[in-house]
Amino acid sequence: MHHSPSITWVGLIPGLNELPVHVANAILIALIIVIMVLLGTRKIRNGNLEDLIIPEAKFSLQNLLETMVEAILKLISDTLGSDVARDFLFIIGASIFFILFSNLSGLIPGFTPPTDNLNTTAACALTVFFLTHYFGWKEHGVKYLKQFVGPFLWLSPLMIPIEIIGHLARPMSLSLRLFGNIMGDHLVAAIFFMLCPILVPVPIAFLGLFVAIVQTFVFTLLSLAYFEGAISHNH
Numbered sequence: 001m002h003h004s005p006s007i008t009w010v011g012l013i014p015g016l017n018e019l020p021v022h023v024a025n026a027i028l029i030a031l032i033i034v035i036m037v038l039l040g041t042r043k044i045r046n047g048n049l050e051d052l053i054i055p056e057a058k059f060s061l062q063n064l065l066e067t068m069v070e071a072i073l074k075l076i077s078d079t080l081g082s083d084v085a086r087d088f089l090f091i092i093g094a095s096i097f098f099i100l101f102s103n104l105s106g107l108i109p110g111f112t113p114p115t116d117n118l119n120t121t122a123a124c125a126l127t128v129f130f131l132t133h134y135f136g137w138k139e140h141g142v143k144y145l146k147q148f149v150g151p152f153l154w155l156s157p158l159m160i161p162i163e164i165i166g167h168l169a170r171p172m173s174l175s176l177r178l179f180g181n182i183m184g185d186h187l188v189a190a191i192f193f194m195l196c197p198i199l200v201p202v203p204i205a206f207l208g209l210f211v212a213i214v215q216t217f218v219f220t221l222l223s224l225a226y227f228e229g230a231i232s233h234n235h
Contacts, residue, residue, distance in 0.1 A: 009110045022117035029101050029114060040065040072096060079224040080231065088227060091131055095124060096220055103212030106186045107205055116183040118175060125174035128223045136230030170226060178219055185211045
């Protein structure tokens with residue numbers, strides 16, 4: 001059962017306080033990410049060539065965002081190939097930023113992580129599901145349907161139901177795994193905080209940080225595996 005704190009930041013924002021908590025928090029997280037990106041890229045958008053080539057000497061939001069984007073591009077390149085890495089940056093990058101920030105928001109009092117609600121995780125998983133088949137069809141055309149038939153035509157009555165069930169299980173697996181782990185971590189943290197509000201929250205916060213990063217990484221790797229299977233030319 002979903003547990004929401006009695007006082008939340010979104011409850012204080014007109015408009016958002018009229019929406020379901022997970023929807024309001026998801027919108028707030030998305031707005032925070034957009035503001036961070038606008039602030040971090042403001043020098044680049046000014047068109048100064050020196051700002052595009054020479055990194056800032058000290059730590060800045062721009063350096064942080066550039067490092068994260070470079071790491072995401074490398075991860076995609078290592079999995080799918082450098083020639084298509086930028087084509088998948090929008091979905092993989094958006095998923096990483098949204099899921100990571102959503103997971104981490106549960107560590108901040110007054111925030112309820114959107115990812116501890118099945119509606120949010122299902123939306124993320126279904127986005128990956130539909131884009132998987134979009135990119136597969138875009139890469140192979142009608143030949144993409146051959147994977148559902150199997151290696152031999154006479155096996156198709158057996159293979160088609162198996163393949164359909166396997167593909168439909170993917171968004172279910174993605175959404176339930178992310179939802180279950182984040183909800184469980186949030187619930188455990190709330191219980192321990194009520195039992196011992198002074199010392200226990202510190203190690204629980206580190207555990208929550210670990211879970212937030214790992215679950216983002218797992219969702220990303222599984223998404224990349226599905227995309228790789230869809231666009232691969234290996235049989």
